[in-house]
Amino acid sequence: MSMVSFLAAAVLMMSPAGPTDPAPRATVEQGVLVGREADGVRSFKGVPYARPPVGDLRWRAPRPAEGWSGERDAGQVGAICIQPPANGDNGVGPLPMSEDCLTLNVWTPAQGDGHAPVMVWIHGGGLNNGSGTAALYDGTNLAMRGVVVVTINYRLGRLGFFDHPALAAERAPGEPAANYGLMDVIAALEWVRDNAGAFGGDAGNVTVFGESAGGALVTRLMISEPARGLFHRAVVQSGLGRDEGTPLNRARRDGGPSLQARGKAFAESLGAGTAAQLRAIPAEALLRPAPNFYGGDLLVQDGRYVGEDVEAAFAAGRQAPVPLIIGTNSAEFWWMKPSDLSPYGALDDAMTEAERGALVEAYGGQNGYDAHVLSDLVFNEPARRLARLHARRGHPTYLYRFDVVSAAMPEPHEGATHASERQYVFDNLTASPWPTGEMDQRQANAMAGYWTTFAAKGDPNGGQRQAWPESGAEPDRLLEFTNDGPVAKSIPFADRLDLIxxxxxxxR
Known part of the structure; x- marks a missing residue:
């Protein structure tokens, strides 16, 4: 291609709309975006919120996005971050994948008063996979309810959560380290603060919501000083709560190695010892073997963005004083047993014979214990614990349990499996991995309604919906989402959770 042809193609890419083209525009700090409009919702996709973290910027804090001249097409999502194959996960999004992946997507009502609540979604995937580009997370149906929806990509795996003595040696004093994926999320929130008004959003009313590892990142935002003031409500969906972070250069509380020791051992397996050699490793080579989410490779206690474990911070009242929705699904890890050889399976190893015996009895026998104890250890009791601690400080707190199960769901289960609430929160049942019906749509309408109402006013209640108990006023009550609709009730299986x-x- 000649240079003239190349420049002409570049102009077409940056300026796809002619004078009569009705495509919506938004002027952000970096330049003008050309989006799309359909069904009363405007969308702007693939918007860079930080510079590409490549070359010398690999394993560096995110830098502000560079500007552009002319108009930039925002009609297509950007690349997903480097990760293993999707293997059918509907929360991953389409290829290509690249280290140049720090983009976000925005959906906003075409007609609004310019002060819409903003909801920023943080995807899950064990900090190893996922993206903000999946059809599952399309924000159209939430935006129709009067909110601005933002979905983001953030660095994953060893590109997002990693340290090594050679990287530490080259860092300037005080330079942030290791928690790069969390830094990306905070950089995206700073971008939202600075640009929400361009999309009719209220930068003073931002809700962060996330599921699984995304929920765990929300809890870290709650205790992160650099994130303070960047959001005003928080939603944690199946986001752990008792998990332990790994310090950079000292052993974990459980005796496991530091993050730098883990990084050094991995790098030695590839023959890399210097910072330059580390940055020369092909990105895909960093995926094998996969870093362990709950086992200490990816949940980082870096001392600046995260200085302590989440539960300890909540117990001391050091979390953000914002309204909180927190909850879990009724059969999160039904496929895992405590006898499994994994960090999750090791959770009950420290139980005394008396403790395990009391729990087996509470579960109605060994089969019940095997089927449900990990879900309670990892998700249900920690969610109750954080809800209690948050409410105790006088902050509005709403606890939920999701138990909606589609008739066509093929998995053997005794409730709602991990991550199955996402298509209901987004009202995107067309992205469900199994067929759904009228019952499912009713529950999606209810759940999306609660979430967007909470984003608007910090309280999910309103209209003709079932009243959701507030944990401070009604301790140990929650809202359970069922096939027959939401039900306010006492926390189920409290005896098991008390023992845990x-x-x-x-x-501890």
Whole structure:
């Protein structure tokens, strides 16, 4: 291609709209975006919120996005971040993938008063996979309810959560380290603060919401000083709560190696010892073997963005004083057993014979224990614990349990499996991995309504919906989402959770 042809093609890419083209524009700090409009919703996709973290910027804090001249087409999503194959996960999004992946997507009502609540979605995937580009997370149906929806990509795996003595040696004093994926999320929130008005959003009313690892990142935003003031409500969906972070250069509380020791061992397996050699490793080579999410490779306690474990911070009242929705699904990890050889399976290893015996009895026998104890250890009791601690400080808190199960769901289950609430929150049942029906749509309407109402006013209640108990006013009550609709009730299986709480209090 000649240079003239190349420049002409570049102009077409940056300026796809002619004078009569009705495509919507938005002027952000970096330049003018050309989006799309359909069904009363405007969308702007593939918008860079930070410079590409490539070359010398690999394993560096995100830098502000560079500007552009002319108009930039925002009609297509950007590349997903480097990650293993999707293997059918509907939360991943389309290829290509690239280290140049720090983009976000915006959906906004075409008609609004310029002060719409903003909801920023943080995807899950064990900090190893996922993206903000999946059809599952399309923000159209939420935006129709009067909110601005933002979905983001952030660095994953060893590109997002990693350290090594050679990287530490080259860092300037005080330079942030290791928690690069979390830094990306905070950089995206700063971009939203600075540019929400361009999309009719209210930068003073931002809700962060996330699921699984995304929920765990929300809890970290809650205790991160650099994130303070960047959001005003928070939603944690199946986001752990008792998990332990790994310090950069000292052993974990459980005796496991530091993050730098883990990084050094991995790099030695590839023959890399210097910072230059580390940055020369092909990105895909960083995926094997996969870093372990709950086992200490990716949940980082870096001392600046995250200085302590989440539960300890909440217990001391050091979390953000914002309204909180927190909850779990009724059969999160039904496929895992405590006898499995994994960090999750090791959770009950420290139980005394008396503690395990009392729990087996509470579960109605060994089969019940095997089927449900990990879900309670990882998700259900920690969510109750954080809800109690947050409400105790006088902050509005709303606890939920999701138990909606489609008739066509093929998995053997005794409730709603991990991550199955996402298509209901986004009202995107067309992205469900199994067929759905009228019942599912009713529950999606309800759930999306609660979430967007909470984003608007910090309280999910309103209209003709079932009243959702506030944990400070009604301790130990929650809202359960069922096939027959939402139900306010006492927390189910509280006896099991009490035994687990006592176990955690003893061992920690």
């Amino acid at each position: 709480e006592a176990f955690y209090a003893r061992v």
